[in-house]
Amino acid sequence: MVRSTTLVAAAAALALNAHAESLYSKKSAVLQITGADYDRVIAKSNYTSIVEFYAPWCGHCKNLQPQYEKAAKSLAGIAKVAAVNCDDEINKPFCGKMGVQGFPTLKIVRPSKKPGKPTVEDYQGQRQAKAIVDTVKDKIPNIVKRITDPKLDEWLEENKDTAKAILFSDKGLVSATLRTLAIDFAGIVNIAQIRKSEAAAVEKYGITKFPSLILIPAGSADPIKHEGEVSKDAMVQFLSQIAPPNPDCPEPKAKKPKAKKDDAKKESKSSSKFSKASAAHKSADASSAATSAMHETLEEASKPTESPTPETPAVEPILEDEVPAKPTLRSLAESADLQASCLNKKSTTCILAILPKDETSEAAANAVASLASIHKKHDALKTKLFPFFSVPASNPLAATIVSELSLGSAEQVHLIAVHGKRAWYKKYSGEAFDATSVEQWVDAIRMGEGEKKKLPESLLGGGEKKQETPEHGEL
């Protein structure tokens, strides 16, 4: 009895609160959307977004609020940080449709190959600004080409009627800021990144500081150097001399007869807010955030190179957090294990380090350590990543794989990605096995890049062991 009256009272209180105050103020950097905005502003956006589904009365939501606010500021111009108040009557059906069962629920939404049909996954990481920012940045697709000296001319010859830009950097990884810039200018300016160590390119363009951005208008041999700040805001303005960036999402439809006035208002408000932030025009929040986002990059970039060779930067980007004393990979010592885990007609992507007899060789040890640290980083960020294994030379299949796939010498370590179900493999062709180089390759595979070769049927077992095989959405 008591219980039900309390419930009734609570329900009444909630009903009164139907349009409960939002957790986020009007000035918040968090984009406040309704179910009606979602499709256009988030699902059809070229940007990666994180969306919080919350109720204003929920304690964990209140705890998250300052962290989420902070994340929104540092992701301004890079990704959308949005929130939906599920306590608002107008949003309830939408929150239900999105499968929200508790508050807060955080979902990362990013464009897939099918326009308008984004990939949506739950964010399960820590509810701290840094973890949120790192995870979201990690999800932003990369269309920036990484170019080395021998490939430069070829790239310059491609798509000659499109302008090109090159960021010279002393880092190998493409920053989230540059990835977003490339998405903003997709089809308008093709963007590449070249490392400081590519001496011929650096000399060709007279680059003396890193990072440096140059723009090569279509049909021109004379590059324009960007003299301003290397912030998102400044770079957007610099590239806009070719043409303004792509809209990040479709324009709101002019007056739908169905939509209530209120919604329309909210809709245009939230969209104009992000357009500002994304284009980073005159938005104080966006520019300071973009600057601060770039600061990390710049700080790292301007660190004096104490290490003797530029190949080993003082800070390995992926080892930023803790370095495990001795990172290890799970080893697949038996043929049957290897076939059950990665080489059968149902298995999806796996990365294998095929080891030589001498597992202590520097390359083999580096390859294993790099893969282990990359996986550890993803585990910490709770991002989904296919499994990595090592295959010792004692596994009879190791030698078979090396010879069947003509990988080269059995005295060397080989990294391959295999996909049993689709019968392809991709080979790591780099010479160095440092974490940065290996991670670029892993990232490329995550993006579906890299040359696929046919995996011979003879290597595939039947897949007796039952595997969980997602029907779609597999990387």
Ligand SMILES: *[C@@H]1O[C@H](CO)[C@@H](O)[C@H](O)[C@H]1NC(C)=O
């Ligand atoms: C998204 O990017 C494409 C180019 O990849 C561009 O044509 C389009 O205008 C952008 N914006 C939207 C809303 O699709």
